[in-house]
Amino acid sequence: MQRPMNRRGFLQLGVNTLASSGLLATLGTFERALAAADTTGYRALVCVYLFGGNDAFNTLIPRSTDAYNQYSQSRGSLAIQRSKLLAINPHSSDGNQYGVHPSCKGIQTLFNNGNLAFVANVGSLVRPVTRAQFLSGTADLPLQLFSHEDQTVQWMTGRSDSPDRQGWAGRIADLLATQGYSPKLSLNISLAGTNLWQSAGSVLPYNLGKNGAATLDIQGFPGGAGRVDAYLKLLQQAQADPSLMAQQFALTETRGLELGKMINDGLGSVPGFKTKFPATTLGGDLHLVARMIAARSQLGAARQIFFVSHPGFDTHDNQLSQHAELLQVLSDAVKAFHDATVEIGADQLVTTFTASEFGRTLSSNGDGTDHAWGSHHFAIGGAVKGQDIYGAMPNLTINGPDDVDTGRIIPTQAMDQYGATLARWFGISGSDLDLVFPNLANFDKRDLGFMS
Amino acid sequence: MNALKRAVLLAPALALSLAACGSSQPLGGGAVGGKADAARFLTQATFGPTLEDIDALTASRDYSAWLDQQRAAPMSLELPYLQSQNKSSISQPDRLEAWWRFAVTAPDQLRQRMAFALSEIMVVSEVSSLATHQDGLAYYNDLLIKDAFGNFRDLLQDVTLSPEMGHYLSMWHNQKPNPDIGIRSDENYAREVMQLFTIGLVQLDLDGSPKLDGNGNTIPTFTQSDVANLARVFTGWSWGNGTSDADFDNVDGDWTVQMQAYEVHHDENAKVIIDNTPVPAGMQAAPELKLALDKLFNHPNVGPFIGKQLIQRLTTSNPSPAYVARVARVFNDNGQGERGDLYAVARAILLDPEARAAPTPGSGKIREPLLRPSHLWRAFHATAPNGRYDYLQAQGNLAQSPLGAPSVFNFFRPTYRPLGVVAQAGLVAPEFGISDESTIIVASDELRRVAMTYTGSQGASSGASDAILLDLTPWEDRAANDPEQLVDDLGLVLMNGAMPKSMRQTLIDYVQTIPVDQTDQRVAELIYLIVSSPQYAAQG
Numbered sequence: 001m002q003r004p005m006n007r008r009g010f011l012q013l014g015v016n017t018l019a020s021s022g023l024l025a026t027l028g029t030f031e032r033a034l035a036a037a038d039t040t041g042y043r044a045l046v047c048v049y050l051f052g053g054n055d056a057f058n059t060l061i062p063r064s065t066d067a068y069n070q071y072s073q074s075r076g077s078l079a080i081q082r083s084k085l086l087a088i089n090p091h092s093s094d095g096n097q098y099g100v101h102p103s104c105k106g107i108q109t110l111f112n113n114g115n116l117a118f119v120a121n122v123g124s125l126v127r128p129v130t131r132a133q134f135l136s137g138t139a140d141l142p143l144q145l146f147s148h149e150d151q152t153v154q155w156m157t158g159r160s161d162s163p164d165r166q167g168w169a170g171r172i173a174d175l176l177a178t179q180g181y182s183p184k185l186s187l188n189i190s191l192a193g194t195n196l197w198q199s200a201g202s203v204l205p206y207n208l209g210k211n212g213a214a215t216l217d218i219q220g221f222p223g224g225a226g227r228v229d230a231y232l233k234l235l236q237q238a239q240a241d242p243s244l245m246a247q248q249f250a251l252t253e254t255r256g257l258e259l260g261k262m263i264n265d266g267l268g269s270v271p272g273f274k275t276k277f278p279a280t281t282l283g284g285d286l287h288l289v290a291r292m293i294a295a296r297s298q299l300g301a302a303r304q305i306f307f308v309s310h311p312g313f314d315t316h317d318n319q320l321s322q323h324a325e326l327l328q329v330l331s332d333a334v335k336a337f338h339d340a341t342v343e344i345g346a347d348q349l350v351t352t353f354t355a356s357e358f359g360r361t362l363s364s365n366g367d368g369t370d371h372a373w374g375s376h377h378f379a380i381g382g383a384v385k386g387q388d389i390y391g392a393m394p395n396l397t398i399n400g401p402d403d404v405d406t407g408r409i410i411p412t413q414a415m416d417q418y419g420a421t422l423a424r425w426f427g428i429s430g431s432d433l434d435l436v437f438p439n440l441a442n443f444d445k446r447d448l449g450f451m452s
Numbered sequence: 453m454n455a456l457k458r459a460v461l462l463a464p465a466l467a468l469s470l471a472a473c474g475s476s477q478p479l480g481g482g483a484v485g486g487k488a489d490a491a492r493f494l495t496q497a498t499f500g501p502t503l504e505d506i507d508a509l510t511a512s513r514d515y516s517a518w519l520d521q522q523r524a525a526p527m528s529l530e531l532p533y534l535q536s537q538n539k540s541s542i543s544q545p546d547r548l549e550a551w552w553r554f555a556v557t558a559p560d561q562l563r564q565r566m567a568f569a570l571s572e573i574m575v576v577s578e579v580s581s582l583a584t585h586q587d588g589l590a591y592y593n594d595l596l597i598k599d600a601f602g603n604f605r606d607l608l609q610d611v612t613l614s615p616e617m618g619h620y621l622s623m624w625h626n627q628k629p630n631p632d633i634g635i636r637s638d639e640n641y642a643r644e645v646m647q648l649f650t651i652g653l654v655q656l657d658l659d660g661s662p663k664l665d666g667n668g669n670t671i672p673t674f675t676q677s678d679v680a681n682l683a684r685v686f687t688g689w690s691w692g693n694g695t696s697d698a699d700f701d702n703v704d705g706d707w708t709v710q711m712q713a714y715e716v717h718h719d720e721n722a723k724v725i726i727d728n729t730p731v732p733a734g735m736q737a738a739p740e741l742k743l744a745l746d747k748l749f750n751h752p753n754v755g756p757f758i759g760k761q762l763i764q765r766l767t768t769s770n771p772s773p774a775y776v777a778r779v780a781r782v783f784n785d786n787g788q789g790e791r792g793d794l795y796a797v798a799r800a801i802l803l804d805p806e807a808r809a810a811p812t813p814g815s816g817k818i819r820e821p822l823l824r825p826s827h828l829w830r831a832f833h834a835t836a837p838n839g840r841y842d843y844l845q846a847q848g849n850l851a852q853s854p855l856g857a858p859s860v861f862n863f864f865r866p867t868y869r870p871l872g873v874v875a876q877a878g879l880v881a882p883e884f885g886i887s888d889e890s891t892i893i894v895a896s897d898e899l900r901r902v903a904m905t906y907t908g909s910q911g912a913s914s915g916a917s918d919a920i921l922l923d924l925t926p927w928e929d930r931a932a933n934d935p936e937q938l939v940d941d942l943g944l945v946l947m948n949g950a951m952p953k954s955m956r957q958t959l960i961d962y963v964q965t966i967p968v969d970q971t972d973q974r975v976a977e978l979i980y981l982i983v984s985s986p987q988y989a990a991q992g
Contacts, residue, residue: 076634207888214893230962238986246990256889316622316640365638
């Protein structure tokens with residue numbers, strides 16, 4: 001069933017057509033053999049999505065006197081005290097010293113141990129934008145800048161210029177499937193419910209419950225066997241129901257039942273971790289991801305992409321205390337998760353990274369911040385070329401050279417480049433990266449260099 | 453290839469061939485005006501039909517009269533009910549009990565159902581600092597109930613000035629800019645009131661399709677500058693019942709009265725809001741807010757933008773553009789020159805030919821999870837020994853809870869398109885946003901517990917004073933003497949008479965394997981299998 005498909009075909013095929021093999025035949029003129037998917041070894045990408053828009057300018061902060069004063073001036077009452085910053089020591093220097101938010105002890109340790117890289121001032125972009133272009137209205141801008149929903153879609157699709165509804169992790173799964181990699185359990189696994197990032201044209205993502213796969217308890221009745229048979233028969237009949245909604249529901253439930261058993265069997269077969277995970281939702285989710293990775297052989301997985309969410313970053317008010325708590329949870333959880341991958345000898349095989357729809361205004365609205373644009377991110381893992389900051393740190397002056405308005409900083413690196421760097425490590429190579437990130441060609445660097 | 457994979461792969465072809473039959477092809481569901489259509493109408497308009505309601509509506513054959521009765525029915529309001537219990541404070545379980553009580557028993561069903569729909573558009577949630585202000589959440593739900601048949605303009609103002617929305621989207625305590633210390637006005641409410649509550653992001657035609665410019669691109673409804681200016685309009689609001697300027701700064705206040713203006717914190721400078729609308733300098737907070745909300749209310753997008761979402765909450769996920777246009781036209785003018793009459797909009801949605809036409813492969817929607825227990829409890833006249841409707845399992849087991857969305861973007865988005873047969877047919881199915889491989893299974897187990905908790909049942913919980921017990925006794929005769937009739941009657945009240953033949957046969961075969969003297973078990977088993985089935989989950 002998984003016939004090789006040519007690149008052009010992959011680009012053109014959308015949700016409506018991928019299932020139609022007739023269309024593939026018509027593309028015969030353009031067909032040429034593709035390399036088989038490179039799925040040797042095992043690799044996992046773990047996206048920690050910071051819903052709401054993380055204030056990364058209060059996560060990674062300059063410590064040098066002049067740069068700190070500029071930061072402090074712009075941030076006013078939201079500035080973090082210089083003496084409280086946790087120092088980080090990058091290998092390379094742009095002339096300034098930096099620190100992380102006082103809640104980020106785990107992140108500091110990971111960075112200084114060489115397991116974490118910051119990627120500076122990333123955002124949704126169609127192509128590079130200058131301040132002059134923005135202010136004169138001539139910039140080619142992402143659609144609906146500063147809207148949660150739209151910038152989330154763009155981070156997830158890599159299509160800042162289009163209402164395309166195909167996520168780039170989904171496109172990776174589709175691409176690998178056309179190259180012959182289609183494991184029984186989807187490559188794409190979400191611990192945060194349905195999401196656009198992992199959904200593209202053909203490969204269905206799998207949504208995992210908070211405690212592993214959900215299982216059905218239907219044998220409570222003395223007439224047991226008959227009930228189970230009837231339940232499953234209705235489920236099967238519904239797959240051919242006249243209603244498409246009923247069909248979709250039945251197929252989803254059937255998939256959940258069948259994969260759930262395999263997953264729970266796999267999870268049950270691996271020993272527990274010595275690493276202690278924090279008792280937070282994020283800590284619990286990353287614990288489960290670590291268990292899924294530990295069970296990778298039992299699950300038959302050579303490549304996995306996990307989606308985990310950490311919501312609450314829309315700090316329009318009461319930011320100082322809220323943000324400190326959010327970062328504490330994040331820092332503690334990703335530190336434990338990395339330690340767990342070390343414990344099972346998989347740290348070289350797993351890369352964790354942050355995503356978030358946008359950064360926040362440098363200026364305050366009284367006790368919080370509003371929606372902005374560019375923002376710092378980080379990647380963690382043994383394969384990350386850590387202890388460095390990749391890309392230029394922006395000038396944090398309000399109405400300065402990098403600001404479009406009240407401290408909304410223009411990103412200098414596109415999320416497409418950030419994603420492509422991760423995807424390349426994951427095994428997507430050469431021009432295949434342009435299939436996953438159609439706008440990658442609009443930027444000079446195809447790889448931001450933070451992955452080995 | 454295993455059986456599951458084969459089923460997944462074959463399904464699209466089946467779907468496409470069905471879709472090719474044409475949308476006018478009826479698939480059963482009975483004649484319009486018959487019992488099946490009455491049941492379907494009540495499924496769309498209430499928290500679930502009962503046999504009695506179906507019979508009454510079928511006998512009258514007058515949906516219009518039913519709608520007018522619903523309009524005239526006395527309002528069931530949460531806060532007065534909760535306050536009548538004389539507790540020192542209102543807890544979350546108390547508020548949820550009030551919601552379920554009204555969902556199951558309130559006579560003003562359509563009003564409650566509209567309020568529920570509105571609560572998923574103008575979202576506030578207890579998944580926030582509002583968790584500790586349950587009285588405020590009841591007040592907010594009540595304002596939706598009060599305005600559900602009123603005018604959208606009043607609803608917009610009541611939502612805007614509620615302390616709950618004030619806190620949820622931070623208009624409460626929003627202040628005029630202070631350039632000396634680099635403080636701007638908070639843009640949160642200004643953006644979302646436009647993006648989510650009134651006009652949306654792009655200009656729409658009357659039928660809900662986006663307008664396109666000469667290059668084929670959508671046209672934004674507002675700019676960032678419009679947001680920043682509107683943010684300054686929404687300055688100076690804090691607790692109601694304030695007596696001095698100092699009350700503006702109070703950290704706590706009365707969560708059950710509208711916010712009031714504190715002019716000293718209001719930005720009186722001139723502004724320019726959406727569509728280059730000038731707001732002259734020197735205006736006070738309230739008249740300025742009125743000017744801005746009037747402007748939004750009168751924007752041509754509101755009818756199609758809000759109308760389409762209300763259609764999606766009541767009748768179908770994928771209304772035709774013509775259906776949206778018909779509803780939007782009623783929003784724009786109720787026939788007596790009034791714009792924004794929500795009762796007229798509800799009527800238009802429910803009486804529309806598309807809502808009343810027989811189901812097609814792509815019509816209808818997934819039932820919202822909260823509407824499944826309410827349906828069972830209504831259809832089987834459920835009561836608890838303690839007389840209450842204490843039910844706290846929805847958030848954990850149904851992935852939905854009254855005023856409990858994860859964010860202002862609700863439990864799911866109106867544009868959500870799950871990968872699979874729905875997407876292949878070019879359709880959206882918002883409720884699949886919370887119906888995935890895990891949540892469907894967890895919900896199925898929960899519905900088993902709800903169905904198996906009936907008077908006389910053996911379940912562990914059924915002896916508890918708060919167990920909400922289905923009354924199956926009226927059905928037991930049929931269980932013993934006429935299982936086929938039992939299945940058909942359950943198919944009417946639970947599935948609007950549209951149970952597929954294959955499903956009917958499976959149920960008839962199964963029920964007869966249960967000993968004939970276990971009549972209650974026979975009924976309960978059937979109810980469980982029906983409400984946990986995909987065929988039931990899809991509301992045609």
